[in-house]
Amino acid sequence: MSPIAESDNKTVYLDYAAATPVDPEVLEAMRPYWSGRYSNASSMHESGRRAKAAIDGARAAVAEVLGCEPREVIFTGSGTESDNTALLGVARANRTHGTHVIISAVEHKAVLESAQQLKNEGFEVSIAPVDAYGTVNVEEILQLVTDKTTLVSVMYANNEIGTVEPVQKLSAALRARRGAKPYPLLHTDACQAAGFLPLNVVELGVDLMTLNGSKIYGPRGTGLLYKKNGVAMHPLIVGGEQEQHLRAGTESVPLIVGFAAALQKAERLRAAESARLTALRDYFTRELLKKIPRAVLNGHSTNRLPNNVHVSMPYVEGEAMLLILDRHSVEASTGSACSAYDLQPSHVLLAIGQTPELAHGSIRFSLGRHTTKEELDYVLSVFPGVVERLTQLSSLTATV
CATH class of the missing domain: 3.40.640.10 (Type I PLP-dependent aspartate aminotransferase-like (Major domain))
Known part of the structure; x- marks a missing residue:
């Protein structure tokens, strides 16, 4: 279990693709x-x-x-x-x-x-x-x-x-x-x-x-x-x-x-920060897919931005994942922040061949200068449980 605890009132911010703090x-x-x-x-x-x-x-x-x-x-x-x-x-x-x-x-x-x-x-x-x-x-x-x-x-x-x-x-x-x-x-x-x-x-x-x-x-x-x-x-x-x-x-x-x-x-830090975030991205992706085998990684596995991890979860709504993660002090997004309140499935995910149902279960984790492995470990400790809980609720709803 990560030493980051919810009682610490520390927010794990993984939405750097939407906005970054002013340096x-x-x-x-x-x-x-x-x-x-x-x-x-x-x-x-x-x-x-x-x-x-x-x-x-x-x-x-x-x-x-x-x-x-x-x-x-x-x-x-x-x-x-x-x-x-x-x-x-x-x-x-x-x-x-x-x-x-x-x-x-x-x-x-x-x-x-x-x-x-x-x-x-x-x-x-x-x-x-x-x-x-x-x-x-x-x-x-x-x-x-x-x-x-x-x-x-x-x-x-x-x-x-x-x-x-x-x-x-x-x-x-x-x-x-x-x-x-x-x-x-x-x-x-x-x-x-x-x-x-x-x-x-x-x-x-x-x-x-x-x-x-x-x-x-x-x-x-x-x-x-x-x-x-x-x-x-x-x-x-x-x-x-x-x-x-x-x-x-x-x-x-x-x-x-x-x-x-x-x-x-940004240009001065580009080489070092890209290398650091690529290592964190690959670690987080590998562990996430290991803990949630049915998760679908979206985008190219290597020819992608160093800070981007975007996955789709079958039978789960992306908005529900975000809301529960928010209660665990983890902030991410379902995709573009400019479309955060658009209930239509992502045009990007539809363009790569995903069904509307799977596209609705997407979530984007975007890393930044302040992201640490400790923070990612905390997310990995809570996110699989969030997905499992929502999957069970989805199964129960389907049988009603």
């Missing part, structure tokens, strides 16, 4: 800009120029991590906004060159619903299927490309099941397909990849990339869109000249500074 170093970097250095970065006076210099410094720091030019970095208010801007802004701006967009079947809803909006506006949208691990097939995507395709969007790593997509291979294939033409462009949602996978946009070969501050121990309400020089894009928010006329509104200097500090630290 103390990040908080300290942001602190001066909440009160002492509060000026509008668009003002021409000295304090306004200092605020602009802080944003410029943050932009340069981010560009260094991404391997791009500072002017290719656009700060936004969230990963969702960045995804929306990439799909809607780019598709609309390039409409005269084509009205066809391709996305994968396992994208975040920020991409799925943006694609649906484009469909409502008369665009054609193709959905690329995935295999049983949630991986896209590059050749199948190429078969969907037409002379009217202007944009392809495939996420870097899945937010629910953790599978890492072959973005680099896809970008190389698309470049070969388009030859001297500029289309189709490639966008990737890398919100879950930051801190775990390389983010150099030149090596990845992407034209657009989305990041999110709340997944990298940075402040909420921050996001980023990398846009390669020369890519035409219409803004979603108008009424100002900020962010090169692509995202109007007074910039939040502390949030932008915090985002940059968080990304720099």
